[in-house]
Amino acid sequence: MDLFFLDYRDPLVGLIFITILIFIIALLNYFWRFFAYKDEEEKLEKFIKKFELNNVHKDLLKDPNLSLANLIFLASIFTRSGEFEKAIQIYLIALEKVKDKKEQEDIFISLAEVYFKAGFLERSKEVLLNALKIRPRNEKALKLLKIVYLRLRSYKEVLDTLECLLELDEEVKEEKEFIKALMIKEQDIDQKSKIELILNLDIKDNIMLQRLIFENYQIIKDQNLFDIIDLIYRDKKIVKIDKQEYKEFFYALNLLPKEEKIFLKNQNFRMFKILNDNDFKVKIVFSYVCLECKNAMPLFFYHCPICYGFNKCKILYEVKLDETN
Incomplete structure (x- = not known):
């Protein structure tokens, strides 16, 4: 019986079997990658067609001589000028042209930002989820997705996204x-x-x-008063808090009893009080700056609409003549 299995104990035979096995595994892996890539291409094509817009210049933009960099530059110009439909169309055409995953990821994020700015939150969400399929640890995509979910009032999904950002040491x-x-x-x-x-x-x-x-x-x-000063100024009501800075502000607004005198350390409050007491029509004007991206906004924000950062809003204020009266 041992003689019957003698050949199979030959090292050369074992080597042949291992070689054949490796070849079969490699072949199966090749076919799997081929069909998986084909499936990805089909999904991308369906995605593009789903959001595609009719455009008379579409064939011109699809010209192979027009580089990807030129398309992205053109799309960014349309985005800045508020022509979102044109920007969307160009990004979709760019997606058709590109094969590299990293480039696809970048285009997905740019496209999601355009949809977000245009107010198409559901589309922005879908595009971002496609970007995260390529690289789940994409911090920029996660931060924008957080804001999209927030605008959609999908708070549970916001918390899930924050958990992902926590994994990235945010x-x-x-x-x-x-x-x-x-x-x-x-x-x-x-x-x-x-x-x-x-x-x-x-x-x-x-x-x-x-x-x-x-x-x-x-x-x-x-x-701190200066974290809510715009809200207090808008309401012009005394709030019960025993802090000197609040008392100074209420005194400047003439909300305290007239017989009570307070020295105003804050120069803006002092100027407001003096001008107001001398019958000048004055007001306090507020502006809001993001400490992260340094962009100025006309309204207060909990999340920056530009960089999507939380708790980055600095409230600035100054006394101005009220020319409306």
Whole structure:
């Protein structure tokens, strides 16, 4: 019986078998990659056709002599000028041309940003999910997806996205508490229960959450005046907080009893008080700057609309003559 298996113990025979096995595995891997790549191409083609717009210049833009860099540059110009439909069409054509995964990923993100700016949130979400299929740890895509979910009021998905950003060593603890407060605010329960649940969150040192609570429920915590000064100026009501900076501001606005005199250390408050007391029509004008990307906005933002950063809004203010009166 041992003689019958003698040949199979020959090292050369074993080597042949191993070679054949490697060849079969390589062949199967080749076919798997071929069909997987073909499937990806078909999915990409379906995606492009799904959002494709009719355009008389489409054939011109598809010209092989027109490079990918030129297409992206052209799309960025249309995006900046607000011609979003043209930018979308160009990015879709660029997707047809490109084969490299990294380039596809970059185009997906640019396309998602255009859809986001144009207000097509569902489309922006779908495009971003395609980008994340290529590279799940894409920080830029995750940050924009977070904002898209936020605009769609899909707060659970926002929290899931924040968990992904946490894995990338992003500091999201305060933002998670803020999103939880928004979730509670949307619940179909009475106001008292909402306030109780929100106040049980980790509020300490969370500037944005404290502002949200004051803005919606007029409950003030131990926050800095200059984090909510625009809200107090808008309402022109005294809030109960024993801090000198608040007293100075209320005094400048003539909200304190007339017999009470306070020395104003803040130059803007002092100027406002003097001009107002001398019958000049004055007002305090506010502007908002992102500490991350340095862009200025006319309205306050919890999340920067440009770089999508949380708690990056610095409130600037100055006294101006009120020319409307």
